[in-house]
Every structure is written in structure tokens, then in C-alpha cells.
Amino acid sequence: MADSPYPLAPYSHSLSPDTRHLLWSVAPGVVWIVIFLVLPSLYLISVAFMTNGPYGQPQMPLSLASFRQLAGFGFLGWSPGNLYTLLRSLWQTLVATGLVVLIAYPIAYHISTCRRQWRAIMLLAVVVPSWTNQVIRAFGWMNLLSPGTPISQVAQFFGFIGPNMGLYPSNFAVTLGLMYNFLPFMVLPLYAAFEKLDTGLVEAARDLYASPLRAFWHAVFPQTLPGLLAGTVLVSIPAFGMYVIPELLGGGRAMMLGNLVASQFSGGSNWPLGAAGALIMLLATLGGLYAMRKVGKRLGGGEEVVI
């Protein structure tokens, strides 16, 4: 400190110039994110533990009433509506993610085996639809699945839906919309994994008379696992919190957690209940990320799963 030009300047003892440089450069962004995201989130979390006032505004005293309501205990006794919504969100996420994996594996493999000059175009073809606004994409499916369209008529012919009905609104339409929305997020990381694939291992397995399935399981699957994990994070976490697709394609009986939360802040107005749902979503997100990180590290693919 003896060579400091301002020996008595405030803070010069505690902060080196290096630290001050760091703080000045990151301060605006850190302050911005803390004020406009961390504080609002903390406020929302605290609302979850307050009581619902007469106009849907949160009030003291603190209580766990909102969580009891989320579990279905209302003024009129217990009803499973909210729990169904929670379970449906989990189920839809699981189904959509699983189906997306089944589609993305062969697609990613196929792209990685095509000629080099085609690959960029094929990847672009996969990604471009997701550049359009998600409201428009959901609207496209509304057009396709509404009553009287060819797809709905085929479904009627096979007896999946009643006469003069459409395939939307329904849980099926929500699953389809989720798959459509998130397919690129699975194809891209899987493709990255396939591009680095050591095909020697696969040939060795085939030379040793492994069946295609066994060759896939022992030679391909472990090598593409980091991509699969990254894709699962990218698909399942936003799918669980999806708002637009269930709202447009789902109707009342296909509500997901995001819709329950949003409706508590608009018409229905029960902020604590909505905040409790948001808190669950936040915990699920953090829990999912944490679990994936753990699994990824154990498999030695920690570098690829950067999130």
C-alpha cells in the first residue's frame, strides 16, 4: 500500500485497482440484473408465503395457505384440479421430451452422415421454423387441427374424435405443439455429438457380430450421451414452464402449470397461489439443472453440458 499515490483515499486499503476495475466494468449489468430480476423474483417468492387479500392482492400475515390451495384444499373442501394441472405439466413434459428424443436421434444421425456441404443447409432447415414467433407457430397448428380440416377428418374417420370436432383444443394438440416447438433444441446438440462420433468403435462392434441394437447401445449411445443430456435440459425445462401452447392449443382441460400461474395474476386474481406455482416452477428448473450437471459430470461429459 506504500506505493499507492493516494494513501488516504477511501477504500484504497480494501480494494486493489484490479478489483475496482472489475467492479466498474460489471457493475451496471450486475446492478441491473439484481434490481430488475433478482429483487422481483425474491418479491414473488415472498408473495407465495403471504395471505390472499379480498382483491387478490397479497397481505400479511405470512402463511402456507397458498401451498395448501395448490395441493387442492379450498373453501369447498379438497378438489384435485390444481394437482391434476401439476401432474399434467410433468406428464406432458415427459411425453414431449421422450418423443422429441425418438425423432431427433435418427435425424441427427442422418444429418451427420450426409455430405459436408449439405449439413449446414439441413441444420438451417431444422432451425428456421423456430425463428418464427411461437404464437404464430401455435396458430399454424390451430389452422391444421381445427374442425373440418383434412387432418381432423382423418381422425374422425378412424373414430379418434366425434363428428364435427377438431383435434384441438386437446391434450394431444398440446403434446404436438410442444414437440414441434422443441425438436430443434434436441437435434442440434445430438448432431454435435454425432459429428464427433468415433465410427471405428461402431465398426468394431459390428465386426464382432454385435446386433445393430447392441452396437447402438454400447458404441453409439454412450458417445452421444452428453448431447442427449444437453438436449434434455434445453427441451424439458422450457416445456415444463410453457404458457403459450397450452393456452392456445389446450383449452381448459389441458392447462399446464404456466397457465395456472398466469391466470392467478389476471382474471382469477390470487397472487399468493400464482406465486406458489411459480416457486414450484423455479425449484423444478434449478433442480433439473442441478441433476443434469451431476449426471453430466459423473459421465465425464461435464464440459459439453455447459449450462
Next chain:
Amino acid sequence: MRRSAFRRSLTLFWWLMVAFLYLPLGVIVLYSFNAANSAAYFAGFSLRWYERLLGNDQLLTALGNTLVLGVASSVIALVIGTLIGYGMYRHRRRKLGWLIALIYLPIVMPDIVFGISEMAFFITLDREFGVLGPSLATMIIAHVTFQIPFVALIVYSRFVGLDPTLFEAAKDLYASPFQRARHFLLPTLKPSLVAAFFLAFTLSVDDFVISFFTAGPENATLPIYIWGAIRRGVSPEINAIATLMILSVAIAAVISLLFNKESRRN
């Protein structure tokens, strides 16, 4: 023999997936030219829905809001995010886990939680202190918040790709911090700054959920307008607006393809 059958079925599967991806968009484009007001049958070619768009004042206002919001938020996020990216790079040898966690927070947070918490926060501020009621300003604030991380990460990764001795060289030549920024940092960063600005702008234009929950009643953006139109009852006009938005994405795709080819050639 079996090998080629496998390949052929993969190719078929690929084209089925392409159909799956483009069918919903294709239907929108097709029905935007439908003479009849129906999503079930095509009655003939007509431009009447596009003609209706021209006289739609609400739509033009929404377009204006989208552009103002996109440009204003991207400019602010560019300045703040570039500073963070620079700080992260210069101090990359220190423990910055807290900073990285903070930067990833807006990215990993579910949209709906992001939007709702900002909305609850702004509404409460407005009620208690009379500031920051839902308006274009609150939308800009929310957009900047989710744009900052992307700008910071782009700028940071550009710095990481640079030769670290360049920084030493600039210092050795007695360049002042301002001169270093003016003659070394900004010129080398320029391509990444342009890329970061366009990414931030695209994210802003594409966002629906966060805008929807932070907007005041008069601040509808294009996605919010379309959402409202869908909720009021499906009208073929939406097909026409959506087609124009799909067209802009298609143009962006072609540009990115050309850009890709160009950069590969160099």
C-alpha cells in the same frame, strides 16, 4: 443391400420431419391468400386480407411499438452487456462463479416466471410509490434484462478467441485506457458487437411472454396484437400478418446461409 434400405428409410424419415416442421407455416401462408374466411377449405386466390392490413391502425401502432422496443432495449443491453463481457474476460483468472450464475439466471429462468415476477414487482412499485407502472418503459427494462447475458457471452467469447498478448502490446505502447478502447478494443469487437445487437434485437422482436406480462394496455407489440386477434376469434387477417413475419424469417435464413458460405470461403 440392407445398408441401403436403412439409408433410404432414414432419408424418408428426414423428409417426413421436414414436412412436419413446415406444414403449419405453409398452411398459414396458403390460407393468407384464401378468398374465403375459412381454415377448412381453399376457395380461391385473393389478396383481400393483405388489403385489410394496410388500413389497420392498431397493427401499424403495434409494428411501431415492436421496433421502438427492439431498438431501445438492444442499444442499452449492448452497452451494459459489452462492459460485463469485457470485465469477465479481463478478470477471468479470478473466481467469478457468482457473476456467471447471475448472468445465467435470466437465461435459465422460465419465461412465465420471469414475466410474472417483473409484472408483480412493477405493479407493486406503481401502487406503493407511483413509479414504473406497466408501460413501454417497463417492457424495455424487462427486455434489457434478458438481452444482457447474450450480449455479454458473445463479447466474452470474442475476447477469449483473441491473442492475449495484444492487450499487453497496447499497454506497452502507452495507450491510455480511452485510446485502447478507441483504437484496439472497439475495432476488434465490431463484428461481435453487430452480431450481439442483431441477436438482442431478434430476441426482443420474437419475445411474447415477457412482453405480454410487462406491457401496459397501449403497448401491444406485434406478437401481442396477434395473440389478441387469435383470442378474439380466428380471422384470416392473422394469416396475412403471420405470413409477412414468416417472410422476414425466410429472408433472414437466406442471408445467414449466404453469410455462412462467404465465411467458409474466407
